[in-house]
Amino acid sequence: MNLLRSRPALVALGATALLAATAAVPSASATPTRSAAAAGSIALDWYDTTAQTIAAAGATTQVTNSRTWAISWLAAARATRAVPSGVDRSEYRSAALASAVHDALAALAPARTEQLDAALQQTLDAIPDGPSEDKGVAAGSRQAELALKSREGDGLDPASVNAPYTVPAPAPGEWQPTPSAYAPATQYGNRLAKPFTLTSADQYRLPAPPALDSRRYKADLAEVRAYGAQNSTQRTAHQTETANFWLGSSLTLYTEPLRVAVDRAPRSDAERATLVALFHVALVDTQIATSDSKYAHTRWRPVTAIRTGSIDQDPDWTPLHNTPAHPDYPSGHNTYSGAAEGVLDALAGPSTAPFQVSSPTAPGVTRTYTTWHQLTVENVDARIYSGIHTRSADEAGVTLGRNVAGQTLRTADRLLRSL
Known part of the structure; x- marks a missing residue:
């Protein structure tokens, strides 16, 4: 099965029923008001x-x-x-x-x-x-x-999110601070935070990444070495644009797509509030689960593997973009996109009329989409073209994000009850 094309159909049906439960049902005697008209x-x-x-x-x-x-x-x-x-x-x-x-x-x-x-x-x-x-x-x-x-004391304030992390001793496969800043690890504290719907941060912990001597790992490394290098001769101009377009904060990049869904899909303020709430609840829990898997597996980044590893070592290899200061597996951008796609597919439908998205990290570039899945596909490729993630880390991230989105949707009725 192609994980990037599967659809949580049963979850979507349940979510549709959830939105229907919040839909406005005006009485026969109701008269229009200016608020109702809008x-x-x-x-x-x-x-x-x-x-x-x-x-x-x-x-x-x-x-x-x-x-x-x-x-x-x-x-x-x-x-x-x-x-x-x-x-x-x-x-x-x-x-x-x-x-x-x-x-x-x-x-x-x-x-x-x-x-x-x-x-x-x-x-x-x-x-x-x-x-x-x-x-x-x-x-x-x-x-x-x-x-x-x-949510008081839930551990999601900046100081708690970036709680200190003791870097493991250098060893094949183990994450180490990366060039050029060699900054301390970030986001370790996410895995210690209180989720909204997950029973624990490790509820959907991913299995271990491909072994260093596996065919899959060697293929992953060869791909990012060829397409993610700063001076790559394999990466096309469009692929470079893709890397630049998706380089920034996922929260920023998904603000416009979510607004498109809010504008087009549900019918009432109550339905729209539900969509926004479940989207961001899922994304908080996804970021918690992401850090759990990252720091459970502590897989080194491609730049460390290529510069110091045993497979075609190249001490001068440099990625297109600077590597973020946390482990490779899974890709946080792709856990985000997987969760976002899961919620949007379920509550807004998998496709919509064409909509445009711009990016602060690709000035002047506007891209057009008709499905939420297209955003996910581009995120997977973008992190490879940036030279900062392997495809295994990207695809595992999509899976994790979708799992957390499913958890959010299945528990939504309880989550949405008035306190």
Whole structure:
């Protein structure tokens, strides 16, 4: 079976039912209001506000920023899931979503409180005053407070994420700090953090990477040596562009694709909040699971293997891009893409109308996609063309990400219950 083409069909069916459970069902006597006429627009407004908040005041560690998304939108999904009697459904949900995301973001990024207060006021000005708005605001505030409390001390602050790691003694296959900075290991602390839905960080720990004397490992190393070298004569201009395009933060690169899905797929603010919440919950847990497998196997990076290993040693070999300071197996970019694809396939469908994505690490380049799977395929190749991962590490990463996404979707009903 081609792991990059399999589809978690049963999970997708369950996820479709989950979104259906949050869909708006207006009564026959309901009259249109300005908030109902723009159903779903509040979610997009607050999606953009969240992205702007993290861009301006986010943490130095990606998983911490993923946590901010997850807490804020999980609070919103919980607050909008059930609607009390005697209120307008759309007005209540719009107020609840805005209140939940506002309060969570203000607590997690206090430097942006002024901007967040202004955004909340703008949302509330568009909702008629009355019990629907009042009860929605109260529900959102309560769920934000409870979501924040439930994640206190979860080990995903920057200092905990980059907890000290003792580097193993040099040996064939063992990770060592890499040129040019030879920086200390990062992200070790992720594996010690508290997940949202995983029973433990090692729940989906990957099996060991290919043995150093295996045919697969030799093929992996030969591929990255040829296509990932700084001065490669095998890598095409388009392949170099692919490496540059996917070089940056996965959180940044997937912000626009997720927004496309939020805009196009679900029908209501409640459904959209659910999609954003489950996406980022899955991605927090994926980053925890990634670090568990990385530091369980401590596989050296290609640059170390090529410069010091026993297979065609080349002390001068240099990758196209600097190697990140953590082990090779699995690739974090690809665990991210695997989890993202799993959630988007299940909740938004595997394909959509063409959409464009740009990248801060490839200025002026815009790429067009029609499936979430295309993003995954490019991520797999990109890390090889960058010279920083083997194909085995990339493909194992996709598998791990998909496993964690499946766990998130299977446990979503319990996760989304109001606290």
